[in-house]
């Protein structure tokens with residue numbers, strides 16, 4: 001496992017307040033999904049924003065060995081309500097970063113076509129984004145973030161505003177994107193089932209710890225309940241219970 005992101009003694013404070021994160025350690029390996037769970041307000045987004053390069057920090061925070069000093073196209077970010085450019089259509093939104101980086105039009109078009117297929121929106125390339133459903137908009141936001149082929153995608157509750165059915169479809173889509181694009185993901189979620197389905201590992205924060213208190217390998221990634229035997233379901237339940245106990249510490 002090669003480390004892509006290394007946080008070592010990461011501390012973040014807003015102004016003169018007590019630190020929100022205190023001496024936190026985290027490693028994200030290449031090609032893994034770390035699902036980050038914890039109660040509301042414990043500092044999950046703060047950790048993600050530090051990795052994105054959006055906020056200052058103390059301690060060590062590197063990507064592929066280089067200190068993170070600000071936002072960079074190597075780190076795609078998707079929020080719960082990602083704002084797309086309303087004056088562009090779906091394809092133009094996806095290609096935005098590539099055009100901004102002055103990639104050749106043929107390169108942009110090939111990548112956009114590939115991503116449209118990946119997110120299953122080939123037929124919607126020229127639709128304006130205000131005409132899309134919430135799930136479709138999030139798919140476009142993910143494709144836009146993936147367009148420059150970042151080694152890392154940071155997802156802050158990306159499916160939090162979607163209905164349960166769409167959310168499940170999005171989780172499956174995200175796993176298939178992850179497998180095809182060979183990208184590492186940090187996924188913040190409030191939904192333990194989502195963490196269990198998506199995460200290669202599950203990192204836990206609590207309200208009082210101001211740091212990650214555990215990072216557990218997840219044997220249930222990509223496995224739906226009907227695929228599991230009775231015993232496996234019981235074990236999964238116990239694992240989920242263990243996570244809940246940790247979160248509520």
Ligand SMILES: Nc1ncnc2c1ncn2[C@@H]1O[C@H](COP(=O)(O)OP(=O)(O)OP(=O)(O)O)[C@@H](O)[C@H]1O
Nearest residue numbers: 014015020038039040041042043044045046047190
């Ligand atoms: N820009 C900021 N300035 C001051 N305080 C902030 C700022 N951003 C976040 N905070 C505070 O830091 C703490 C952690 O917030 P953060 O958003 O990181 O938590 P979270 O675990 O992601 O919460 P949620 O699950 O509700 O999104 C909260 O008390 C929040 O009010």
